Amino acid sequence: MIDLEGVSAQALSDTIGAIYDCALDPQLWPETCRKIADLCESTGGGICVHDMRHVQNDQLFVFGYQPEFLDKLGSQYAQSPMAAADIVAGIGDVNILSTDRQELLESRFYQEVLAPFGLTDMIWFPALRTGGRMASMHASRKDEAPHYQELEIGLFKLLSPHVRRALTISDALDLRTLHSEMLEKTLDVLAAGVFLTARDGRVVYMNAAAERQVTIGTSIRILNNRLDPVDAAARAALSKAIERSAADDVDGTAGERSLAIPDENGAGYIATLLPVQRGHRRDIVAPFAASAAIFMQDPLEAPLMPGEAFARLHKLTGAELRVLLALAQGLGAREAADMLGIGEPTVRSHLQHMFAKTHTLRQADLLRLLQSSTPAVRAPQPADL
Template sequence: MSGPNVDAVMTAVDTLLAGALDAEQMPIAIEQLRQLFDGSKACFARVGPNMKSGDAIGTNADEALERRCFGDLAQDFAVMADVVRAIPLGDVYRDRDVFGENGLRSSRMWQEWMAPQDMYGGIACRLLEAGQSFWFFDVQRGRTQDAFDAADCALLERLFPVLRRVSEISRQVGHLRMQRDEARGALDTLALGIVIVDRDMRIVYANEGADEILADPEAAIGLRQGRLFARAAIDQRQLKQLVEGALRAAADPLAEQRCSMIVQGGGDRVHPLSACVMPAVAASALVEPHSRVMIALRPLQMATDLIACARQLFDLTDTEAKFASALAGGMSLAEAAEVQGVRISTARTHLARIFQKTDTRQQSQLVSLLRSAALPLRSR
């Protein structure tokens, strides 16, 4: 090949580094590399256990053939990969030198996958090893093109450090993305609204539970122009004070702070919520420390399995659990006694035993404890 265009090389390198952080940019980077080598096809891929289609980013992709590579041709691909494993990292190799011209052309992998995509001769190098996996870059020439020469191999050797670094970053970002997705999935199973806001109450993240709460026009907390707000002015002032207190506590863990409140909303039709506010750890060095707060929101409604929870968590008898459930549902002791068909004196005896078993002293404490007793998991 003729000497590479410096501007084209630098553009490809810049796009590769961008693709390491943003997966949507990677196909553009691989296409630029293909053009840099005047290739018919180029590919950047991970090879190893549990391979899936997203592990390979190629140009001129034929989706049907790509599926075969991870389907009925997977075993043939694995055999070829085992041969490549023996090649040192950074060494540029030619397909025909590693597999032999006749051996490669007679293989099912070449006949059914490579030849239909005009892959008649390629150069490649392994970039990174991680456990049983390795990353490699490969570029092919078509049937009517000249074979790669020494200048092509030298260019790929010079690009190896960049490609290796891109592999490292992509792997790290992939792990972070997987951890993020797992964390979000776990938060979405909670029957709690989890929101992360900045100091101006702008929402940075909200799980499924929070989305449902914020979309409810009768909830005591809502969303306005991207900011969290309580519908009643007195609640809004108190919520803002809790957020400011959490930010101070993040900077000074010894600072005293109140972290929870009941957001009433001020209206018969408004659904009240409990809100627990705490500092949120910045997930990126790009985020200003001590600038975000996590708020857990929970509708104040009695759990449907409260009787069972009361029995299991506090060793209440069935009768005591029914009394406790009735009180948590808003009944007075006299009303609960009437429903249970007992005298008020008997109800007081039950209440005293419930206080003893739950380590509470007042009916308001008991109700608050029982309303938070059930595990906050969403039904799926």
């Protein structure tokens, strides 16, 4: 259980409610980011979007930072401890820069990016991955403020799934530009299955992904025009959630719910149910006379970032992966140490740990193993076969 002593239940409830408001109105994120930063006594924060293909780092809805710091962070993000940690971490995993304080203080990232602007620590979690983009939420402390502790980490862990769902819905639907007449076309390009249901539970719309999930039929089916999970417990829970959603929406207490929709083999989907009968949500789905939107997502379908699968397979740490990716660029140990802002002995120590984890003996063997684990840039075309 997460210990959040000193954080009131009302403050948590208000913040979580504000997060879900952002799902349908992204312009509310600046105020919500400040709410989250206030809860963990931070001086700055916001949402950062990293474009891994074009090596761009865009700060959205940020506050508490000098423009010069944001420019410097953007130019050095790819070589930062944050980038390496995000490659290894799963969506929603909370990290703090001061996990290894001594290594942080000795790093070039701290000396050149954080220290000149008085920043002492940052806390963050990856919240969304779509193709080559990744969005993360962060907060920071500066000057004499203490490093983040278990309380702040626990708070971020609690808020993480709510932020992730809100960003996923907002990003997928792109509600800032969506018009009702474009809804069906927009929903059909989503990877997640989207089911719109009426107040009595009847399915009034399925996007293309939802139709595929129903056709496969290992976790979810349609019976009498209603969603019918294969698992009996999930069937009862989903029916009750749809019913409660309609009732809650009437008295204004509606909120998001998530349910497991398993198959017989221990896999399946995560269903996120969102009431849509009030305000902006109602206007968007008006053509379908829907009461609830159910997003059905396979949790194993998140796209991988470069090096992520290799790091997870061999249980590499973020620091080890940073060294490996630097060496993969053709740098020697001394050059890699200089680029990463750490000592050459630290690079060699990380190398020894990676040799042991990957059962390799030399740097050349390690790099060959990494290269052989990297997927082809494109799938073979018929002419290539």
